[in-house]
Structures are given as C-alpha cells and as structure tokens.
Amino acid sequence: MNISNEIRKLLIDNDYTLTQIAQIISKKKNKSFTVQNLSQKLKNGTVTLKEFEIILDALNYVILFHPKTQNRII
Numbered sequence: 001m002n003i004s005n006e007i008r009k010l011l012i013d014n015d016y017t018l019t020q021i022a023q024i025i026s027k028k029k030n031k032s033f034t035v036q037n038l039s040q041k042l043k044n045g046t047v048t049l050k051e052f053e054i055i056l057d058a059l060n061y062v063i064l065f066h067p068k069t070q071n072r073i074i
Helices: 003-013 018-029 035-044 049-058
Strands: none
Touching: 003 035, 003 049, 018 035, 018 049
16 A cells, blocks of 8 residues: 555645645644645655645545554464
C-alpha cells in the first residue's frame, strides 16, 4: 500500500485537484503550501499524518484504527 497512490485515487474519486487540496492544506496549517510542495511530498512519500488528516477531512473521510482480529501479540 502506497499512501501517495491512495491519496491520488481519493482525489480522482472525489473530483479534487492537487491545487485545490494544496490550498486547503495551506489554509488549515495557516502557512504557505503550494501544489509543488504537495506534488513533491506525494512523489517522495513524505506526506505527514497532519497533512493526510487535512486531506481526508476535505474529502469527508476519517482515519479509523481498530485491532487485528487474529495474530495478536501478547
């Protein structure tokens, strides 16, 4: 699973562009964040958890953690 590919799929599925998401991240982080920054982060696989949360929020998704049902280490 490549997080960058998953983000790109979500953007396509929800009719968002990298430019739109970069603008949303910039507003939420209250600092400059360009489409070039986002593109480079996706290329390098260096999107932060906070940036990922912002992207998911804009697309109306959430991160959900749940325990595995098998192969638990005790």
